[in-house]
Amino acid sequence: QSVLTQPPSVSGAPGQRVTISCTGSNSNIGAGYDVHWYQQLPGTAPKVLIYGDNTRPSGVPDRFSGSKSGTSASLAITGLQAEDEADYYCQSYDRRLSGWMFGGGTRLTVL
Amino acid sequence: QEQLVESGGGVVQPGRSLRLSCAASGFNFRAFSMHWVRQAPGKGLEWVAFIAYDGSNENFAGSVKGRFTISRDNSENTVFLQMNSLSAEDTAVYYCAREVRNGYDYFDLWGQGTLVTVSS
Numbered sequence: 001q002s003v004l005t006q007p008p009s010v011s012g013a014p015g016q017r018v019t020i021s022c023t024g025s026n027s028n029i030g031a032g033y034d035v036h037w038y039q040q041l042p043g044t045a046p047k048v049l050i051y052g053d054n055t056r057p058s059g060v061p062d063r064f065s066g067s068k069s070g071t072s073a074s075l076a077i078t079g080l081q082a083e084d085e086a087d088y089y090c091q092s093y094d095r096r097l098s099g100w101m102f103g104g105g106t107r108l109t110v111l
Numbered sequence: 112q113e114q115l116v117e118s119g120g121g122v123v124q125p126g127r128s129l130r131l132s133c134a135a136s137g138f139n140f141r142a143f144s145m146h147w148v149r150q151a152p153g154k155g156l157e158w159v160a161f162i163a164y165d166g167s168n169e170n171f172a173g174s175v176k177g178r179f180t181i182s183r184d185n186s187e188n189t190v191f192l193q194m195n196s197l198s199a200e201d202t203a204v205y206y207c208a209r210e211v212r213n214g215y216d217y218f219d220l221w222g223q224g225t226l227v228t229v230s231s
């Protein structure tokens with residue numbers, strides 16, 4: 001069981017907005033550690049979407065945004081497109097476990 | 112272009128060992144800390160191991176501590192993962208990943224992964 005909790009699945013119609021939550025604790029997100037988000041398309045390696053809670057690497061569309069508050073973080077995707085159908089993971093550092101942690105992952109389905 | 116290529120995966124019997132390699136190219140390998148991340152079939156990502164850019168520091172997930180070791184050869188631009196006492200729970204695609212150097216701790220470059228299957 002992951003120390004970072006994500007919903008197993010979310011879905012939305014094309015053009016809609018969806019959010020994916022990542023709930024941690026005072027030993028990771030709540031301790032001030034950065035949250036990063038990755039997108040994993042089927043059969044491929046993960047790719048970073050958001051780093052440092054809310055920063056997009058160059059080349060990532062501004063439809064993707066991140067936020068953090070307290071012990072939780074969120075990834076928002078607006079203007080859903082069919083190509084956004086993928087698995088999404090949050091990642092942070094946990095000081096109690098002294099290691100890098102991933103959330104359990106969320107599968108996004110575009111209806 | 113910047114690239115990571117893993118190798119060494121395969122089918123191994125429970126209790127045996129396997130050594131994975133990750134060859135880097137297209138960037139200054141010795142300046143970057145490196146990680147191994149694994150993904151069991153149909154499951155999520157699990158961080159496995161870390162090694163500092165100069166090999167001075169290492170860290171492991173609790174699930175592999177005492178069984179796996181990590182090392183690097185900066186002259187050969189390669190990072191290794193030595194896996195001992197393997198069990199079925201270690202079956203996964205193993206990715207090597209580069210940690211950025213911009214003050215954050217995310218992974219900005221990944222290999223394509225190598226599949227390790229532990230089975231009798």
